[in-house]
Amino acid sequence: MDLFEVMRSAPTSRRFKPDPVPRESLVRALDAARFAPSGGNRQGWRVVVVEDHQRRAALRDLYLPHWRAYLEHTGGARMLEDPDSFDAARVRMVRRADDYAKGLDEVPAHLVVGVRLEDLAVTDAALPRQSIVGGASVYPFVQNLLLALRAEGLGAALTTLLVPAEADVRRLLEMPEDIALAAHIGVGYRADPWPERLARRPVEEFAFAERFGEPLR
Ligand SMILES: Cc1cc2nc3c(=O)[nH]c(=O)nc-3n(C[C@H](O)[C@H](O)[C@H](O)COP(=O)(O)O)c2cc1C
Numbered sequence: 001m002d003l004f005e006v007m008r009s010a011p012t013s014r015r016f017k018p019d020p021v022p023r024e025s026l027v028r029a030l031d032a033a034r035f036a037p038s039g040g041n042r043q044g045w046r047v048v049v050v051e052d053h054q055r056r057a058a059l060r061d062l063y064l065p066h067w068r069a070y071l072e073h074t075g076g077a078r079m080l081e082d083p084d085s086f087d088a089a090r091v092r093m094v095r096r097a098d099d100y101a102k103g104l105d106e107v108p109a110h111l112v113v114g115v116r117l118e119d120l121a122v123t124d125a126a127l128p129r130q131s132i133v134g135g136a137s138v139y140p141f142v143q144n145l146l147l148a149l150r151a152e153g154l155g156a157a158l159t160t161l162l163v164p165a166e167a168d169v170r171r172l173l174e175m176p177e178d179i180a181l182a183a184h185i186g187v188g189y190r191a192d193p194w195p196e197r198l199a200r201r202p203v204e205e206f207a208f209a210e211r212f213g214e215p216l217r
Pocket residue numbers: 010011012013014096097098100157158159160161198199
């Protein structure tokens with residue numbers, strides 16, 4: 001697949017066939033993803049691949065309470081209780097995400113992505129707002145991984161709701177204390193066909209020329 005085609009066609013996959021993920025595909029994807037940039041080229045990402053069913057079930061149990069809290073907090077829970085009062089496409093997405101969470105142990109391969117905190121150059125730490133820059137040294141790697149998995153014909157779901165359970169995940173996977181959790185990626189062969197196109201905003205809505213708001217032509 002051509003790079004642009006991969007970029008335009010890597011949706012969140014939440015329903016998978018039970019088939020295992022070939023180890024060669026995973027290693028090839030990781031081998032491509034490692035060319036991501038990172039501050040100072042520190043390459044602080046670390047990945048644990050989990051396929052053991054008991055461990056997958058443990059990850060689901062750690063994920064679920066945070067997913068349920070998120071559902072409550074964002075109004076998703078009300079959508080599931082009273083679907084006819086909400087936009088059908090949103091209800092469908094929330095339902096899929098809910099089914100994904102409940103069946104997380106059935107997802108064939110789980111990539112738990114962490115990052116060594118000492119490898120992060122957090123240049124906005126002193127600003128009077130939420131810091132965002134630390135993530136810039138790990139999420140380019142994560143996105144590379146998603147694209148490489150797509151090129152391998154694999155579906156994937158990036159989520160971050162395991163991060164609040166970081167201490168338990170660390171214990172479960174015997175991860176060192178200096179590694180912070182950044183993402184969880186569920187991987188497998190999609191049970192559904194690939195979508196024709198992804199719902200994304202056009203360039204003119206987010207990119208400007210010279211001054212914010214000035215159309216880019
Ligand atoms: C930071 C981040 C967190 C996300 N968390 C969740 C999540 O908790 N559960 C879920 O089902 N999808 C999660 N997603 C996937 C988004 O819902 C998805 O990217 C978005 O709805 C676009 O969907 P599409 O790629 O299928 O078009 C997350 C994505 C990102 C980038």
